[in-house]
Amino acid sequence: MIDKLEYFIALAREKHFAHAAAELGISQPTLSAAIRQLEDQLGVILVNRGSRFQSLTPEGQRVLEWARRIVGDTRTMREEMRAARKGLSGHIRLAAIPTTLAMVPRITAPFQEKHPDVTFSVTSTTSLQILSLLENLEIDAGLTYLENEPLGRVTSVPLHAERYHLITAVGNPLSDRESVTWKEVAGLSLCLMTADMQNRRIINQHFQEAGVNVRPRLESNSMIVLLSHVLTGRWSSIMPRNVARSFGFHREIAIVPITEPAAHHIVGLVATHREPFTPLVSALLHQARILAESGID
Structure with missing residues (x-):
């Protein structure tokens, strides 16, 4: 039963029989048979399917909640017993x-x-x-x-309370300031996180509170990509101080607190x-x- 529930969780996640089977390292017929056996055991249809996966039934959605709980508890039990034996x-x-x-x-x-x-x-x-x-x-x-x-x-x-700083190459505009405002930062050529990142949504919110809208010249989901572009001197970015410092470029970049508001998250x-x-x-x-x-x- 546990194996079948794990298969069902994988299918619900992938929403595709072939992809779920590949994820599990089994054949698609083996996965299909296991799901049908689970449906027979529970007496309900779990998956709407024609020639391919369509959706979970309402009963399937409820079984998915139970499956996550049961599989999670089973893994916890196994791990606890292993720790009792071996540390x-x-x-x-x-x-x-x-x-x-x-x-x-x-x-x-x-x-x-x-x-x-x-x-x-x-x-x-x-x-x-x-x-x-x-x-x-x-x-x-x-x-x-x-x-x-x-x-x-x-x-x-x-x-940790994440506080935002302007990260820019030494010698760039605003690099010698003790602090800058969000409105001032908006006037720079910026490279920022992509829109799917919560960090970017937070930054956008603070710009809006300052009454400005920003269109960055470059976007990435990687901090090292952003910092690499800052080091060229052509772009500036917005990061927490500890992130900027962690890459070891202290002498080449300026890290300036952003105020109005001096936000933390x-x-x-x-x-x-x-x-x-x-x-x-x-x-x-x-x-x-x-x-x-x-x-x-």
């Missing part, structure tokens, strides 16, 4: 919005020092995608904004709320709380 080990899947990537080693490094048998994978993505990945059990935790947009049912640990670690947490997620949340208490510059 903490396994793999943690993290996703992070680009502005938090510089923060990730401050969690992973001390965590792995305590638990050397734990490995990590870290991907960079949007805040909305992090919530989707958590819901579909594709990641264990995410680093994202805790304000501005709904998070759903998650456990969160606030880590809380970022932190989020994990799907469940009791009990898996031992790995529980330990990760504990490490995040240690980091929060130490303070992040």
Whole structure:
């Protein structure tokens, strides 16, 4: 039953039998047979399908909620028993919005020092995608904004107040200022995050509050791409100070606080709320709380 529920979750996520089968590493006939067996066991139709996947039925939507809960609890039980036998080990899947990537080693490094048998994978993505990945059990935790947009049912640990600064090459207009306003920054040739990033939506909001609309000359979902363009002297950008400093170009760029408003937005670690947490997620949340208490510059 657990295997069939995992197959069903994958199908609901991919919305395509062949794609879901490839994701699971099984044949499409095996997946189709497993879904039909699950429907027979439960006595309901889960998937509307003709020659291909169309949608989940109302019963399928409800079973999907149960499937996520049951599969999540089963994984938690297995991991807890493994930890009881061997100590903490396994793999943690993290996703992070680009502005938090510089923060990730401050969690992973001390965590792995305590638990050397734990490995990590870290991907960079949007805040909305992090919530989707958590819901579909594709990641264990995410680093994202805790304000501005709904998070759903998650456990969160606030880590840092993200404050925005003008990032520009030394010698460029405004580079010698102690502070600048959003309206002044709007007059520069800007490179900013893409529109699907919450960071960009926040920045757009502050420009609108200042009474200006901005069309950046370049967009990217990568902070290193933005900073690389800043270093040419042709573009300026808007980033949190700790992100700009993390790349080690202190002498070549100016980092100037933006005021009116001097806005800040809380970022932190989020994990799907469940009791009990898996031992790995529980330990990760504990490490995040240690980091929060130490303070992040």
